[in-house]
Amino acid sequence: MPEVTFVQAVNQALMYEMGADERVVVLGEDVAATGGVFRATEGLVERYGADRVIDTPISETAIAGMGIGLAAEGMRPVVEIQFTGFIYPALDQLLNHASRLRNRTRGRLTCPMVLRAAGGGLIKSPEHHSDTPESLLAHVPGLKVVIPSTPAQAYGLLLAAIRDPDPVVVLETSRLYRALREDVPDDGVALPIGMSFVRREGTDLTLVTWGGMVPDVLAVADELAVDGIEAAVIDVASISPLDMGPILESVARTGRCVIVHEAARQAGFGAEIAARLADEGLTSLAAPVTRITGYDAIYPLARLEGRYVPDRRRITAAARKLLEYA
Amino acid sequence: MPEVTFVQAVNQALMYEMGADERVVVLGEDVAATGGVFRATEGLVERYGADRVIDTPISETAIAGMGIGLAAEGMRPVVEIQFTGFIYPALDQLLNHASRLRNRTRGRLTCPMVLRAAGGGLIKSPEHHSDTPESLLAHVPGLKVVIPSTPAQAYGLLLAAIRDPDPVVVLETSRLYRALREDVPDDGVALPIGMSFVRREGTDLTLVTWGGMVPDVLAVADELAVDGIEAAVIDVASISPLDMGPILESVARTGRCVIVHEAARQAGFGAEIAARLADEGLTSLAAPVTRITGYDAIYPLARLEGRYVPDRRRITAAARKLLEYA
Amino acid sequence: MATVAPFDIPYTRIIAPDGSVDGDLPDFARDPAGVIPLYRAMVRTRTFDARAIALHRTGRLGTYPSGLGQEAVGAGIAQAMQAEDVLVPAYRDTGAQLGRGVTPFELLMYWGGDERGSDYSGPRRDFPVSITVGEHPPHAAGVALAMQIRREPRVAVCTLGDGATSKGAFYEAINVAGSMWLPLVVVIVNNQWAISAPRAIQSGAQTLAQKSVAAGFPGEQVDGNDVVAVADVCTRAVERARAGEGPTLIEAITYRLGDHTTVDDARRYREDAEVSRAWANEPIGRIRAYLVAAGAWTKEDEEGLLAECAAEIDRAAEEYLATPGMPVEAMFDHLYEERPPNVEAQRRQAMRESVADA
Amino acid sequence: MATVAPFDIPYTRIIAPDGSVDGDLPDFARDPAGVIPLYRAMVRTRTFDARAIALHRTGRLGTYPSGLGQEAVGAGIAQAMQAEDVLVPAYRDTGAQLGRGVTPFELLMYWGGDERGSDYSGPRRDFPVSITVGEHPPHAAGVALAMQIRREPRVAVCTLGDGATSKGAFYEAINVAGSMWLPLVVVIVNNQWAISAPRAIQSGAQTLAQKSVAAGFPGEQVDGNDVVAVADVCTRAVERARAGEGPTLIEAITYRLGDHTTVDDARRYREDAEVSRAWANEPIGRIRAYLVAAGAWTKEDEEGLLAECAAEIDRAAEEYLATPGMPVEAMFDHLYEERPPNVEAQRRQAMRESVADA
Numbered sequence A, B: 001m002p003e004v005t006f007v008q009a010v011n012q013a014l015m016y017e018m019g020a021d022e023r024v025v026v027l028g029e030d031v032a033a034t035g036g037v038f039r040a041t042e043g044l045v046e047r048y049g050a051d052r053v054i055d056t057p058i059s060e061t062a063i064a065g066m067g068i069g070l071a072a073e074g075m076r077p078v079v080e081i082q083f084t085g086f087i088y089p090a091l092d093q094l095l096n097h098a099s100r101l102r103n104r105t106r107g108r109l110t111c112p113m114v115l116r117a118a119g120g121g122l123i124k125s126p127e128h129h130s131d132t133p134e135s136l137l138a139h140v141p142g143l144k145v146v147i148p149s150t151p152a153q154a155y156g157l158l159l160a161a162i163r164d165p166d167p168v169v170v171l172e173t174s175r176l177y178r179a180l181r182e183d184v185p186d187d188g189v190a191l192p193i194g195m196s197f198v199r200r201e202g203t204d205l206t207l208v209t210w211g212g213m214v215p216d217v218l219a220v221a222d223e224l225a226v227d228g229i230e231a232a233v234i235d236v237a238s239i240s241p242l243d244m245g246p247i248l249e250s251v252a253r254t255g256r257c258v259i260v261h262e263a264a265r266q267a268g269f270g271a272e273i274a275a276r277l278a279d280e281g282l283t284s285l286a287a288p289v290t291r292i293t294g295y296d297a298i299y300p301l302a303r304l305e306g307r308y309v310p311d312r313r314r315i316t317a318a319a320r321k322l323l324e325y326a
Numbered sequence C, D: 001m002a003t004v005a006p007f008d009i010p011y012t013r014i015i016a017p018d019g020s021v022d023g024d025l026p027d028f029a030r031d032p033a034g035v036i037p038l039y040r041a042m043v044r045t046r047t048f049d050a051r052a053i054a055l056h057r058t059g060r061l062g063t064y065p066s067g068l069g070q071e072a073v074g075a076g077i078a079q080a081m082q083a084e085d086v087l088v089p090a091y092r093d094t095g096a097q098l099g100r101g102v103t104p105f106e107l108l109m110y111w112g113g114d115e116r117g118s119d120y121s122g123p124r125r126d127f128p129v130s131i132t133v134g135e136h137p138p139h140a141a142g143v144a145l146a147m148q149i150r151r152e153p154r155v156a157v158c159t160l161g162d163g164a165t166s167k168g169a170f171y172e173a174i175n176v177a178g179s180m181w182l183p184l185v186v187v188i189v190n191n192q193w194a195i196s197a198p199r200a201i202q203s204g205a206q207t208l209a210q211k212s213v214a215a216g217f218p219g220e221q222v223d224g225n226d227v228v229a230v231a232d233v234c235t236r237a238v239e240r241a242r243a244g245e246g247p248t249l250i251e252a253i254t255y256r257l258g259d260h261t262t263v264d265d266a267r268r269y270r271e272d273a274e275v276s277r278a279w280a281n282e283p284i285g286r287i288r289a290y291l292v293a294a295g296a297w298t299k300e301d302e303e304g305l306l307a308e309c310a311a312e313i314d315r316a317a318e319e320y321l322a323t324p325g326m327p328v329e330a331m332f333d334h335l336y337e338e339r340p341p342n343v344e345a346q347r348r349q350a351m352r353e354s355v356a357d358a
């Protein structure tokens, strides 16, 4: 079984599900003729035809809005917004419409659509290509938001998203697209949405993260282990619905938690997890819940971007500091 | 000095500042001819003319985007989005552009614009008129977000917002527009943005809230006082920049905190405050940080909306429960 | 300097305001009896409208947007559509909805503040009304794309106001429709006002129909107070779309005789004289005149129709007023197909508090 | 059915691809010497472009969108504008920016990943490039509104691609401009491609110029590879706007000879043959042919110009490469005029970590 990259896993999931379910259609900018600017949709139009793999005009509002119409009519649209920074013109469609259609009609019309977008920094791309708007989306009742961190998650969660009867936003991290490889059996088996994955067990401290920061956090845990510090690493993967179980269980053991994300800190999704800890997990906490995040600053251009995204040193320092609490 | 309502205070601030600064212009839907659907801009066009008080087409994206162009050219636009539920098509302009212009150009071009919108529920209005999207906006570096709760705040914070050299979103709560009256001297004195107001001192428990929930929270504190429970009430007023000082100080005394807001809980702005407490205030906490909020559900139509917004009973119950912790 | 692309916008009227025939009668209207269903639909719409306003006035209905004066547009659109087509309406398109089979009871439930009102028993695939102005045309484009992909002979019809044509989402949708040649008909209900903004505020364009030029497909104006013309123009557009001949943009020119909604007072911003003039042009009288002149409609017919409509709406109002609201847990029951744990927990909590209340 | 509104779209070309005169020469071009500044501007732009690509190839510049083949549009626009006007450009409008006085050094800084590159020393009020496709026309409309309110004889000029015309923000902006009759000129740089999407994907509209019909003001096409025609058409539009005669939409028809950006490979989605054909039409050769035929340009002139441009860009590249990056605190220094406490705290923390790094 050949190893696949993250972006190949995305492609594999789309190939699989378009084959399995003829209601699945893919639309977005540059998804057909060139197979996506990252090649995530490569080969789909050749295999499934121009009726089901559709290059759209540059119209993010209409792309998301048409997804709603398609979904309400019983299709399974997978729409692509090329980069997270271009999701904002689609937000009205997601917030006011996609998320609400089922409730507004008491289940008469539903919106089983998937919206994929690539984001996250450190690939020296132009402005607006590195945004991480997950907390905005996680605030919207009626939406689901998943952020895979590995090829296997990319495959399994995208399948789950397409099969989900409700709208799911899948945020993919572009710097992971070709950074990781692993065996991903093309067996059509989905991973559950709404489950946090324990990526590493540990009793000294709990590191909570998702998406693009997962490799760094795992690396930090490895470094700490060299010094005999055993950090649990929890990969949230679905931020909405959020599975707090493993986080609460781990913190009950460790009493210490560092939450790591790339988005700006204020009102970032780390706040929700910290807030849940301050409520349901308070008695476990032996040390302040620490967030290591992007700064509350505009994501910088390429020359400075390496200083914006949390790096291993910042995470390690925070972890070590928590261990100083008795 | 006659008492004014909240909406009159908004009007008074606009009148004042348009008189004091000819760079101030007001634009939006229905702001001129009919003086705003809530009459917030009533009389402005008669006083300052159609050049400075402008009825626009129904184009939220362009309204916000033109605000940016006006501001960059040295005007002081105050743009109105009629209801918070219609702010989403303007988000791209706020997030990608208004908030970033100064940083992108290293201060060469700036964006001293104000965007006002009315929201919050319980006025039996149609769908999308009751949204409380504050946490989305508070996540955006480069923006400021204020949410006045009294006529005096409406006046003072709006003046401050107009004079602010950076973009400020002012979220007004429509059910407060005519609910409260107070003396508001029309003296052109602004209130500081970025300051939490201690609305009530108290040593037993800290209630933190803003905007539309403030009257209810104050009422709860009064009720509790009848039983000898002294609750501090902190009215955050500016959620970005957030002034944690008074909250941390109060919780240092009380050890107990209930955060109340109307927006959905998950990734709502209450999470940010709770997260700050779980970090900077952890050692003070004697009881779980509790959030009493709107449910993670779609804001319901009129018949059920009263069950969505936190009511005094829910807040009181939460407060009393916290006092059970030793 | 050469001219490379010429365009023009046609206008259709068939029955003049005085009820006289002013154009080519379409087939369905050759026999005046063919016009009677349209007349009945308009009167039914107006009856509903008046009752809704009365219910609001007495505190028994929420904010309601009257369609007074615009009845011809809804009746004409509904006649043009087949059951299997899909309507994606704006909030004031009550007439079209009634014609599609949405019941007066459902409409009252919705405007009375109960989500169940959008669970239409008749046109199961029609969209609920869009309160967001002009954000719904992309949904209609998506519906049309689904029909096109599946090669179904169906059509999506989207209605929206003159004000809504200023929205980017409207434009993106018609532009995509032109690019993909979708089976979509978009009807602009130009009632001259968008709350307090007169038509001139919305656009410098001489007609709203010409917005279609930007999207590369035909646009046309129709006298929106002439139900025969509306039905004819819409039917032709819908059938072109069904035959794969692409989208059409129709500007139906009418007038909002009432306030914007029951919480608006239009006297603040428009002249009574303008409204009076517009009354002379309203759609129901002219068709009555036409039918009466053609000997196809009697005083008895009229009285019968009014009584029938009143009785139907009475029954609907009674049923609406007698329907209890939903319990608090209803808020959580259609958020997702399966409730996630956090939603389940909040639902239980809300129910507990509900019991405590009782 | 009566026709109520006719429109048509003109097209202008003055110098044909072979360098012959094919239309009415505008005043400035009567003497071929008047065309030389435009020629020089195009060559300078192309020199910059080639250098930027070379810097990217050697890892010393970020992603860069080449404007190869589109030089006439930028040169023509810049000539049409006065210093006090405001340009609101898209990312590929390097030529217009150079013409406006943005320096090659600044452009390299920006595309090299340094925000200081958008702190233009020349046109202080010009906007930085919009990476967001088609979201910037509203800014231009706002700038134009400021000018109109203050009764200044200034004009806002917005440039954007063919793909950007599919965006709702573009439409809302032109619609508002038509409604408010703003001093705004919008130039669509139709280079036939939007990454991999050919022009036909974007819209069913026969021309992009006709998008203006939806907004109620004139639209016209111009041969975007004919710098004389671009300058002429733009100048007339800018001067109309300045005189209060309203907005204009110009579609400049050109071709993107290069990849979408330095990280794109256009061979994946378009035929080499198409590109070869387009080269025959590129803008610089035709003007050189025109000038040479008119006896206004010699081999020595050409060599001198190339050397001059190369030297200027060399200097800029050296300065760019020698400029150290900003320290970490720069991230916080222009977020707000005054740093709020949380930003201040994060800034200090970032600086501490920076010191720890060193």
Ligand SMILES: Cc1ncc(C[n+]2csc(CCOP(=O)(O)OP(=O)(O)O)c2C)c(N)n1
Pocket: B029, B058, B060, B082, B086, C092, C131, C132, C133, C134, C135, C160, C161, C162, C163, C164, C165, C191, C193, C194, C195, C256, C260
């Ligand atoms: C996106 C959006 N912006 C603003 C509003 C507030 N609003 C409600 S109705 C209306 C006017 C709409 O006018 P038009 O489209 O002509 O429809 P009409 O009311 O005349 O039927 C406005 C501005 C809204 N509902 N949605």
Ligand SMILES: Cc1ncc(C[n+]2csc(CCOP(=O)(O)OP(=O)(O)O)c2C)c(N)n1
Pocket: A029, A058, A060, A082, A086, D092, D131, D132, D133, D134, D135, D160, D161, D162, D163, D164, D165, D191, D193, D194, D195, D256, D260
């Ligand atoms: C709002 C938005 N959507 C998508 C993108 C991704 N993107 C970058 S360039 C481009 C094509 C733009 O084509 P066009 O407007 O014709 O300009 P050109 O690149 O040809 O100069 C796209 C889709 C973007 N930058 N912004």
Ligand SMILES: [Mg+2]
Pocket: C161, C162, C163, C189, C190, C191, C192, C193, C194, C195
């Ligand atoms: Mg209208």
Ligand SMILES: [Mg+2]
Pocket: D161, D162, D163, D189, D190, D191, D192, D193, D194, D195
């Ligand atoms: Mg292009």
